[in-house]
Amino acid sequence: MTPQQRQELKQHIHTELRHLSEELHATEETSSPTVTPDNAIGRISRVEAMQARHIGDASARARKERIVRLEQALKDVDDEDYGLCVACEEPIPLARLRLIPEATLCVACAASLES
Numbered sequence: 001m002t003p004q005q006r007q008e009l010k011q012h013i014h015t016e017l018r019h020l021s022e023e024l025h026a027t028e029e030t031s032s033p034t035v036t037p038d039n040a041i042g043r044i045s046r047v048e049a050m051q052a053r054h055i056g057d058a059s060a061r062a063r064k065e066r067i068v069r070l071e072q073a074l075k076d077v078d079d080e081d082y083g084l085c086v087a088c089e090e091p092i093p094l095a096r097l098r099l100i101p102e103a104t105l106c107v108a109c110a111a112s113l114e115s
């Protein structure tokens with residue numbers, strides 16, 4: 001991987017992190033409906049409100065986990081080993097790293113682990 005490519009991926013990770021934290025902020029503001037006896041018998045039932053909050057929590061958690069992985073990738077991107085598959089040690093294609101900068105497995109190894 002060339003220094004330019006590492007630089008490009010770093011920019012990419014920064015952009016992803018910014019998007020994720022913006023989205024996280026947006027969901028945190030909307031995913032906590034206050035359920036009072038008044039609106040529980042109104043248009044939105046208590047159960048619906050709780051389900052909405054639950055879905056919000058799940059996606060917020062997924063985003064937080066991705067943020068952790070991306071921050072790790074940001075630290076690793078200057079390492080010699082970054083971009084090498086941890087299983088077969090072949091270079092992970094740059095197209096895959098652009099899509100998933102935190103990827104530590106090449107497509108073939110990721111697929112064989114999943115099956």
Ligand SMILES: [Zn+2]
Nearest residue numbers: 085088106109
């Ligand atoms: Zn591999």
